[in-house]
Amino acid sequence: MKRFLLSVLVCLACFAVPAFAQGAFKVLVVAIPNRYHHDYAVVAKPQFERMAQVHGFDLTWSWNSTPFDGDLSPYAAVVLLNTPGDELKGAQRGTLEAYVRAGGGVMAVHRALIFNPPGEWPWFEKLIGRSFRVHPMVQTATVRVDDPSFPATFNLPSRWIWTDEWYEFHDPLMPGLRTVLSVDESTYDPTRIWPGQVARGMGKDHPVAWYHAYDGGRVFVTALGHTPALYDDPAYLAHLYGGLWWTATGRGIDDRH
Template sequence: MTRRLLTLLLCLATLLPCIARAQDQFKVLVVAIPNRYHHDYTVVAKPQFERMAQRHGVDLTWSWNSAPFDGDLSPYAAIVLLNTPGDELKAAQRANFETYVRKGGGVVAAHRALIFNPPGEWPWFERLIGRTFRIHPMVQTATVRVEDASFPATFGLPARWIWTDEWYEFNAPVTRGLRTVLSVDETTYDPTRIWPGQTAKGMGAHHPVAWYHRYDGGRVFVTALGHTPALYDDPLYLEHLYGGIWWAATGKGIDAAR
């Protein structure tokens, strides 16, 4: 009897890795390429994303470079550009990424991913993001407002949220149909507080910092939040990110009619 039980346990141990992998809901690729202004965040972000994937049953692939864009992207339900702008991709990689989105792939763009340099070189990517970057003042504490409580990236957030970040300013939208998820209250920080020789003036009463839309066949969630490494230890920020990832990957969590 003991021998039979041992044999059964060994068989189960052999099957467990397969069972665990079968429970993964979907696959996500996180591309976090260190750059001049965003490099030390990765040390904090990577283990947090790994824990997030374990907690939610997601198959996570983490990449420090753009190599995955040379291969087959179709297994991924969503690609997260974590402080990784489109100018990191070469011409063939850009074409592969466009194909991925047109076939229904999801995209999450966080913070530095919103800035493409030089502007106008890849219009498709700028339309994917939906707005083009203008400038930002120094890091300051401000009040973030939830503008769309029906979107998954806000489910874990209070209606008003004290947050410290770089408050990106944007030009007029380059894509129609953007739905604002979060905005920042410019009366709670100084939009003009910037380095000598530069000028920032804010965006006024409507200053979006997170939005989503459907673009060229795919789903896109964009958040300007996430400058300093310590933010990746904040549970609210991680809930904000995962809500956006979940929607980009599955399309679930919002009214299908929207």
């Protein structure tokens, strides 16, 4: 009988503990579906949950912007997963600014890099570091590792075949951006775009992932991640977690390179 009661108590205790509790750090992922990026989220969510289990951090997932109505200070990093800054309204923007100024980390993924209308929230555009210009149709290309010392590249080959939207950007808005990955424009057609639009590429230097220090916080940006199928790719998930780990902790940069 005593053994039975002990088993019951152990089971109840297990049910009382929230998922991913007592992790090394806490992460908020904001994944707001939008016109061009909605079906990715049901694939990405279980992958981030598994990432949290494997790497031992606490995960909060949100389908909307309500977390920015509260306190972000418990989070070591906020991930804007295909969620641009224009999704935040009014005081929510001030909440994110205060979080970063207090040392918080932000990881911006793919659609989060596009802010509409441009110029409405300059602080956020500087957080990203570059403003979006245009992108051609999805194509396969070769990605180059420009900074092998950064954790988002540790599990990637020096040249990586990848299929995505190759965002083009205007000149940097901030000094000190460190390019992590770039795309080789000779391996795809930068002009292949829809009728009525024009894309011309960026030339030899075409960054697709970078990081920098901004307004007291850490920021990692990756333009990769357009199609849902990419969230089943171990290399892409390793790229995301490497960037997230640095964003949350500031650790992992290999100074030997």
